[in-house]
Amino acid sequence: MAVTNESSGSHELHEIQRAGQSISLYEAPTSLARALDLLGEYGHRARPVAGGTDLLVELDRGARPGVDVLVDLGRIPGLDEIVVDDQSIGLGPLVTHNQVVASEICRTEATPLAQACHEVGSPQLRNRATVAGNIVTASPANDTISALLALGASVELTSASGRRTLPLDQFFTGFRATALNPGELVTRIIVPRLGAHARGVFVKLGLRRAQAISVVHLAAVVEFDGDTVTDSRIAVGSVAPTVILVPEARAALVSRTLGAAEIEAAARAVVDASTPIDDLRAPARYRSDVVGTMARRALGALARGEELATWPDHPPLLWGSGFDGSYPNHGEASIDDGTPVTASVNGRTVTAAGAASSNLLDWLRDEAGLTGVKEGCAEGECGACTVHLDGAAVMACLVPAGRAQGAEVVTIEGLATDDVLHPIQEAFVDCAAVQCGFCTPGLVMASVKLLEEIPDPDRRQVTAALAGNLCRCTGYNAIHAAIQQAGESS
Ligand SMILES: Cc1cc2nc3c(=O)[nH]c(=O)nc-3n(C[C@H](O)[C@H](O)[C@H](O)COP(=O)(O)OP(=O)(O)OC[C@H]3O[C@@H](n4cnc5c(N)ncnc54)[C@H](O)[C@@H]3O)c2cc1C
Numbered sequence: 001m002a003v004t005n006e007s008s009g010s011h012e013l014h015e016i017q018r019a020g021q022s023i024s025l026y027e028a029p030t031s032l033a034r035a036l037d038l039l040g041e042y043g044h045r046a047r048p049v050a051g052g053t054d055l056l057v058e059l060d061r062g063a064r065p066g067v068d069v070l071v072d073l074g075r076i077p078g079l080d081e082i083v084v085d086d087q088s089i090g091l092g093p094l095v096t097h098n099q100v101v102a103s104e105i106c107r108t109e110a111t112p113l114a115q116a117c118h119e120v121g122s123p124q125l126r127n128r129a130t131v132a133g134n135i136v137t138a139s140p141a142n143d144t145i146s147a148l149l150a151l152g153a154s155v156e157l158t159s160a161s162g163r164r165t166l167p168l169d170q171f172f173t174g175f176r177a178t179a180l181n182p183g184e185l186v187t188r189i190i191v192p193r194l195g196a197h198a199r200g201v202f203v204k205l206g207l208r209r210a211q212a213i214s215v216v217h218l219a220a221v222v223e224f225d226g227d228t229v230t231d232s233r234i235a236v237g238s239v240a241p242t243v244i245l246v247p248e249a250r251a252a253l254v255s256r257t258l259g260a261a262e263i264e265a266a267a268r269a270v271v272d273a274s275t276p277i278d279d280l281r282a283p284a285r286y287r288s289d290v291v292g293t294m295a296r297r298a299l300g301a302l303a304r305g306e307e308l309a310t311w312p313d314h315p316p317l318l319w320g321s322g323f324d325g326s327y328p329n330h331g332e333a334s335i336d337d338g339t340p341v342t343a344s345v346n347g348r349t350v351t352a353a354g355a356a357s358s359n360l361l362d363w364l365r366d367e368a369g370l371t372g373v374k375e376g377c378a379e380g381e382c383g384a385c386t387v388h389l390d391g392a393a394v395m396a397c398l399v400p401a402g403r404a405q406g407a408e409v410v411t412i413e414g415l416a417t418d419d420v421l422h423p424i425q426e427a428f429v430d431c432a433a434v435q436c437g438f439c440t441p442g443l444v445m446a447s448v449k450l451l452e453e454i455p456d457p458d459r460r461q462v463t464a465a466l467a468g469n470l471c472r473c474t475g476y477n478a479i480h481a482a483i484q485q486a487g488e489s490s
């Protein structure tokens, strides 16, 4: 729909209706050396892609002028591994938030990081979005940054001329700015293990419980010798141009027991170190007040040993039954807009061009003719575009279409067999869980993965699983009933 500019009388597209930046080449190399060569060859025209959940939105908004080449790291073997030794946990640059959530060692030995990853977006988003992408975007609102700073993490950077390691607090150089040189990649995030004498916690305040950028986030790690605090790091986000460590809070705690007076002094130090601004999420004054409360609650939880009290028993990942967090490798891909992409879609081989400048949602709808998958927002917020990619539920609007080369994709059209509806589709009909129906394909695709993973989910698990699926007709009770009915009958 065009809008009329009243002063000129001309018809103009609204900002969000304009086509985003066009990509002319999508490269998916199978070695780090080749990825570095490509970044060197294309210079400022190229950007690396991990999950694409930040980059695709930025490109859609025209926020990366001059970029027309994507170098997807997703086909380089080994980059999605979590490697553990006696001292640390190493995260490869393709490790997703959901891989961290699913990792027992991350939950117990890097607790604030696991909690921060669990707070990012929605399950579908967390199946693509990576921790490395989160730190490179370097927004002060990015959740894993406070967790990693509190844990004392460092970052390994690799370029064509070599490798270096930086403590994470030296990685951030300003608002959304990092110490990465052009053509340099994050190749590992090294997280010291908490060990037996340290405890950590992450807390976040958003405007709602899921799919919410932080109003404030805070992570605290405290080391003990018996009851005495021997060290502490508290990091706070969304209260300054970068996520900040608060050394004054450490001074208030070290060599003391973690009692009410010490917690109050540390909370005061956190408030004093914060220099928030007013923005659309919260006024500065509110942030200043609430950050103190969050510090008190976080340190109180650590004092009581209750840092994992709210961690769910089985957080839904939307991995279903056949996916373990690592995507299969489909070999090298190099795609311009004339190059056909071949994928298995709903069990059929589909070959279509138009992938270089497209996302998977548009490619499925416009090139493969599968219009069951819907576009509600085109920026990862609504879940209407949920499909299964190599076994995991993802938001198709945030996946570069070239990623489908060689992959297995299932859309809503692939669920029914021989005109017999899938049990979840049946249950949606039985429970009248459909009003206008626009959100329904996405809800069904998410529910299929939930029930494969947790056949008898309780209400909290259903709510958590559907956190990324918005229904503007708001008939959530019937949707819950349908999923529970399908679960009971399976
Ligand atoms: C709907 C929605 C909700 C969100 N909710 C949250 C939230 O609650 N909390 C939060 O913190 N974030 C949130 N985000 C932001 C985003 O999902 C995260 O920052 C995510 O972790 C980014 O990871 P990615 O792999 O998708 O990054 P990408 O988009 O692939 O990359 C991000 C940036 O890093 C660069 N890059 C990627 N990998 C490397 C590498 N190895 N070396 C060098 N550069 C690299 C890319 O070029 C790009 O500039 C949300 C985003 C959306 C769309």
Ligand code: FES
Pocket (backbone or CB within 6 Å): 374, 375, 376, 377, 378, 379, 380, 381, 382, 383, 384, 385, 386, 395, 396, 397, 398
């Ligand atoms: S989440 Fe993809 S269209 Fe809304």
Ligand code: FES
Pocket (backbone or CB within 6 Å): 433, 434, 435, 436, 437, 438, 439, 440, 470, 471, 472, 473, 474, 475
């Ligand atoms: S049924 Fe209308 S948007 Fe959900």
